[in-house]
Amino acid sequence: MEKSKGQGMLEYFDKFKTDLDCLEYSANPKWKDGFLCVKCEHTKFTIRKANLARDCNRCHHIESPTANTLFHKVEIGVRKAFMIVFEMSATTKSMSSRQMAKRVNVSRSTTWLFMHKVRSAMKSSECYPITATVIVDEFVFGGKEDLKPGRSTNTKKKKVVAAVEIDKKGGVKRAHFKSIKDYSSTSLEKIFDAHISTTAKVETDQWTGHEPLMGLYDITQTKSNKGATFFEMNTITHHVKSWLRSTFSWMHEGHIEKYLDEYSYRLNRSNSKETIFDNLINRRIESKPLTYEQISISS
Ligand SMILES: [Zn+2]
Structure with a gap:
């Protein structure tokens, strides 16, 4: 066949x-x-x-x-x-x-x-960290308004840190997301550990939570995240939030990262639609079965 x-x-x-x-x-x-x-x-x-x-x-x-x-x-x-x-x-x-x-x-x-x-x-293998230009920013999802209100600690909103790799033409190459409980450097480090090489050129806004990571990563802080530099990041953030909002009526906070993994999987392979289905069909997975209880409890 x-x-x-x-x-x-x-x-x-x-x-x-x-x-x-x-x-x-x-x-x-x-x-x-x-x-x-x-x-x-x-x-x-x-x-x-x-x-x-x-x-x-x-x-x-x-x-x-x-x-x-x-x-x-x-x-x-x-x-x-x-x-x-x-x-x-x-x-x-x-x-x-x-x-x-x-x-x-x-x-x-x-x-x-x-x-x-x-x-x-x-879910990403996390084996291919970004080595080129990457923008790191955070966003919130859920609650009545999800405009970015600085670093709000509103617990009803799900907090996410995103890493968007920019290609040589200034477009989005890949995007990754991690669910975070707050905006501390320990939480933000999750996305760096999983997806960003220490040789990558990282751009962030001037949030102080990034500062402890500057010793290990090549981070440039830009005054405002409203400028052209962050245009691609803002576009991705807008897309992912509207997809989550229009597709899922409600989700448990512990599950948001799984939905974000699904979004990343499609986005990061959008140039290879011909093989994306085969990759999943043939993917070797752990043989231990996943039960409803395991997913519910782990979240
Ligand atoms: Zn045999």
């Missing part, structure tokens, strides 16, 4: 009509170099027709095409799970779990859980 080319809905529905279509799509890249039994390294196998699993001819270990992927033993069935991943990755804005549940005809709680599993897979 040919690789998916991204956004086309019709092409998508033609390609993935059944669970077996999805399993075949997972099996192709997994065993593209041939089969090797993970238990005994034997190379001969039999394919089980019901689920395209490979049954090792020597030790009879059975391996599913979806083992160690988002789709392993997924209770909503692999076809519906594929569809959710398609909507979240290859379309422009994704949707809420309520809308998605209706679309795939699955309960909202099950859909919500699977969508969070997808967001976990979308």
Whole structure:
């Protein structure tokens, strides 16, 4: 089966009509170099027709095409799970779990859980820190007004620190976000640790919370964040807030970073729409299952 080319809905529905279509799509890249039994390294196998699993001819270990992927033993069935991943990755804005549940005809709680599993897979590896020009700024989300009122300590608002990498033409290359509890340098350092190299050229406004980081990072403070320097940052901030506001009616404070991971994943790969879906389909993930309780408690 040919690789998916991204956004086309019709092409998508033609390609993935059944669970077996999805399993075949997972099996192709997994065993593209041939089969090797993970238990005994034997190379001969039999394919089980019901689920395209490979049954090792020597030790009879059975391996599913979806083992160690988002789709392993997924209770909503692999076809519906594929569809959710398609909507979240290859379309422009994704949707809420309520809308998605209706679309795939699955309960909202099950859909919500699977969508969070997808967001976990979308989370940045944090292995490629920004080395070029990056603007760091904070914003608040939620509450009645979300104009930036300096560094308000209003607890109803969710506080976020953003790092926006600027390309050579002055446009946005990548953006990353971290949820923070306050504007102290310890909190702001989260985004530096995860996404910014000590060799990057960092621009911030004149908030004192950045000052302790100046010994380690190359930080230039600009008098006002209203100027042209921060235009790209302000545009991203505006987009991400309007996406959050229009897509999700309510979110727990502990979950905002997961939604921001989803936003970053799409934004940072918007030039590679053709592979964005395949990346998630084939992404190896931790095999331990994620439960509703784990997500709820950890937040
Ligand atoms: Zn074997």
